[in-house]
Each structure stands twice: as structure tokens, then as C-alpha cells.
Amino acid sequence: MGENLIFDLVRQSLWIAVRMSAPLLAAALLAGVLIGLFQALTSVQEMTLTFVPKIGLMLAVFWVSMSFMTSVLAGFFTDGLLPLIAGGG
Template sequence: MGETVLFDMLRQSLLIAVRISAPLLGVALIAGVAIGLFQALTSVQEMTLTFVPKVGLMLIVFWVSMSFMTTTLADFYLGQIIPMIAGR
């Protein structure tokens, strides 16, 4: 296995990691900004107000996008990693 194959596989692996984590990170970012804006406007400084909605929204998004994440990762392994290990 040459360096180019290894670097290409690493690049594809990082791209898959970004695709899989994007929905969760996007929801956490949007929820954090919205809650921070709400806290700034109302002067409410409760710590559970930032934690509980973010975790709840992230769990919902994780549950909804779990099939997308699993399919993406399985396709990558079956299409790229397994053939590379088998030497095809």
C-alpha cells in the first residue's frame, strides 16, 4: 500500500466523520445560540436551561439520523476498507 492510497483513505475517513457528526453538531450550535440569546434577553442565568434542551435535542436528532449514520459508515467500510484489506 503506497502513501497516496493511505492518504486518500485518511481523507475519505475524515470526510465520513464530518458527514456523520454534522447533524448533531449543527443542532447543538443552533440550540446553544438560541438558548444563549434567550438568556441574554431575559437575564436568566440558570445552568440547567442550557444543558437540558441541548441534550434533549441532540438525542432526538441522533435517534432520527441514526439510520443515515449507520448506512454511511457501513457503505464506507464495505466499499472502501474491506476491499483494501482483502487486496482487491
């Protein structure tokens, strides 16, 4: 297995990780901004007000995007890793 092949595999793996985490991170960012805006407008400074809705929204987004994440990861393994393992490098 050559050096370029390993670097390409690591690059693809990192890109897959970014694609899989993007929906969760976007949901957390959106929830954080909206809740922060709500807290600033109402002067309510409660710690659980930021934590509970953000976790709930992230769980909902994870549940909705689970099939996308599974298909991306399965595609990476079947198209990227399995041919390397079967071909021996």
C-alpha cells in the same frame, strides 16, 4: 499499501467523520444560539437551562439520524475498506 493510498483512506475517513457529526453539531449550535438568545432577552442565567435542552435535542437528532450515520459508515467499509483488505492493498 502505498503512501498515496493511506493518505486517501485517511482523507475519506475524516470526511466521513465530518458528515456523521454534522447533524449533531448543527443541532447543538442551533440550540445554544436559541437558548443564549432567550437568556439574554430574559436575563435568566441558569446553567441547567443551557445544558438540559441541548442534550435532549442532541439525543433526538441522534435518534433521527442514526440510520443515515449507519448507512454512511457501512458504505465506507463495504466500498472503501473491504476491497483493500480482500485485495491485499
